Amino acid sequence: MKKTVLVIDDDRVFNALLVKNFQRMGLEPVSAASWREAEKLLTQHEPDLILLDFRLPDADCERLLPLLAAQYPVIVLTGFGTIRNAVSMIQLGASEYLTKPVDLAELELTVSRVLETAALRQTLEHYRKRVNQDQSALVGDSKEMRDVHSLIDAVAPTDVTVLIQGESGTGKEMAARAVHERSPRGDRALVIVDSCGLQEQLFESELFGHERGAFTGADQQKKGLIEEAAGGSLFLDEIGEIPPAIQAKLLRVIETGTFRRLGGTKTLRADVRFIVASNRDLLGMSKNGSFRSDLYYRLSSFIITLPPLRERREDIPALARHFLDSFRKTEAKELTPETLKRLLAYDWPGNVRELRNTVERGFILSRGARKILPDHLAFIPGLVSGNNDTTLQYGFEPTLEDIERDYFSKLLVKYGGNRQKAAAALGISERHAYRLIVKYQLSDL
Ligand SMILES: Nc1ncnc2c1ncn2[C@@H]1O[C@H](COP(=O)(O)OP(=O)(O)OP(=O)(O)O)[C@@H](O)[C@H]1O
Ligand SMILES: [Mg+2]
Known part of the structure; x- marks a missing residue:
């Protein structure tokens, strides 16, 4: 251009x-x-x-x-x-x-x-902006993931708008990055916009920018994210959450390649490749009127669907190894065959993200041990069958401290207050166990 x-x-x-x-x-x-x-x-x-x-x-x-x-x-x-x-x-x-x-x-x-x-x-x-962001490539060699890769490769060189669908945690954002990185725009900016929770006018001015005086408080002209992304790509995450008025404007940008800042009269060129994602059923939403159907049809010209992890279980070992590798600082760790068996049997409603978190917790809870045992995954509800007395369940996202405290206290109960046994089960020293008892005031257990 x-x-x-x-x-x-x-x-x-x-x-x-x-x-x-x-x-x-x-x-x-x-x-x-x-x-x-x-x-x-x-x-x-x-x-x-x-x-x-x-x-x-x-x-x-x-x-x-x-x-x-x-x-x-x-x-x-x-x-x-x-x-x-x-x-x-x-x-x-x-x-x-x-x-x-x-x-x-x-x-x-x-x-x-x-x-x-x-x-x-x-x-x-x-x-x-990219520093500290996980740039690792999409892992997985299942037929499903190979299909995803070939779709990404096919569409990346074009400027076609891509819709990425899939359950939460299936890797939509990673796929969006891959589309951008494999495109001719790959060395320019990828601007990520989370469409959740922004109030309408704020969202509009974030996206399109505004002229001075466009609304109360707009005391300076401001470029929108579309302009920030010029030459690169714009990733609109959770597009199902976009308010209807903005859906209409978005359709216009995608169709004409032009837009205006809020309160502006000049028509600007949007030199941007759009990538959008949703974990909601946009087709259904377009049928019941909660998502503009004209926008849906525009977006549906190229859809990449990321299959849930339970439909490509063969990717689990490679993913688990990949995550284990990414956490390690010095020593290598591995899953025992039994641990892997548990991972393969589980349904992963939270998909790859849940697998990543599980492996991370296992990595941490296995402490100095080189092998990650099924017991190190014990706090994932349903992941461990049989001996359930140390299973933890939360109605919220627990912190590591929550988990450490709760798991350790359950172990103490299980072993009748025997610190040595509880420490051994957790893979920590007795001294460390003692410190945990003091820290969490568990001396009564
Ligand atoms: N194929 C994969 N290879 C390696 N890591 C992956 C893969 N898929 C997902 N991940 C990892 O899983 C986590 C979730 O991925 P991502 O954020 O892309 O999911 P998402 O579909 O956008 O989820 P949500 O709908 O909740 O936003 C990230 O930590 C990501 O690095
Ligand atoms: Mg996401």
């Missing part, structure tokens, strides 16, 4: 020269001979770069520059007579400055560099 450069200079000959030069460079120049003209153009275009003559007849550029530079990369052009030093230009926000008469080779170099820096900055921002 061609980059747009806005040239603001009242010297028409020079202006035309720049325009011609930019066209030759494969850019899309837009030119203004005054600030008034430029202001008007800015309501229709969203330039990637502005070249600003520092001496305009109708504007005080010293005041104008910081405002423009807050939104766009700006290269300042100064006449020889009005020379100001580079530092003060840069302090006002300019990316670069050039002195007239401008050497065309230097101009070209400077423009390319500034455009490149702006693109780099976006990429950098993207990587900064």
Whole structure:
């Protein structure tokens, strides 16, 4: 896509020269001979770069520059007579400055560099956001997962909107990342939007941005996530939760590739690939009217469905090993055959996420032991059959401390208060057991 450069200079000959030069460079120049003209153009275009003559007849550029530079990369052009030093230009926000008469080779170099820096900055921002996020690839070699992979590979190179469906914890977000990463946009930003729980207007301005004064409290123009994601992809999670009014606007962006900021009049181009996900039955919702059917039909042109884990149990061993590997710091741990058997038999209503959590807890509760025993999984309801007296059940998501306290106290009860036995069952030292007893005040058990 061609980059747009806005040239603001009242010297028409020079202006035309720049325009011609930019066209030759494969850019899309837009030119203004005054600030008034430029202001008007800015309501229709969203330039990637502005070249600003520092001496305009109708504007005080010293005041104008910081405002423009807050939104766009700006290269300042100064006449020889009005020379100001580079530092003060840069302090006002300019990316670069050039002195007239401008050497065309230097101009070209400077423009390319500034455009490149702006693109780099976006990429950098993207990587900064990605730090600490789990980037590991989708694990699993079942027929079902191989089908998922080939769908991802097929659709990734296109700009087609993708709908990812599947129960909670099946890996929808991971699949969305894979679509993005395997696409030509893969080294640009992937912006993730969780559609849950945001109030309508807030959500709308998050997504589309707003102009100054669009609503009470909008005292500054703000770019929306669609603009943040320019060149990259936008992942809309839980799309079934989006309010109807926004569903309509979303459909418009997807269909036309254009949108407007809240309170804005200029039509902006959305250079974005949409990936959406839902764990709800969107088709059913579109039939009963709680999800716009026109949006559903638009989204349903390419659906990737992630099968529940219980329908691809053969992936369980590889997944469990993968997670065990990711938790280890030094020593390798493994599941005993019996433990694996339990994992294979379980139904995993929480899918891969639940498996991951289970393996993590087993990893922690096995402490110094190299092997993870079925008993180390004992607190997962239904996971351990038979000896149920140390099974824990929670109506909430327990913290590790909850689990440690409850499990240890159950062990103490089971072994009639024998610390040595309880400690052995937990794989901890007697001293450690004693500390737990003090910590949780379990001395009565
Ligand atoms: N195939 C897989 N390989 C490795 N890890 C996976 C796989 N599928 C899921 N996971 C892991 O399981 C967890 C849940 O995955 P993810 O967040 O993608 O699920 P989701 O479908 O988006 O869930 P929800 O609907 O609850 O948002 C994450 O920790 C993810 O890393
Ligand atoms: Mg998710």
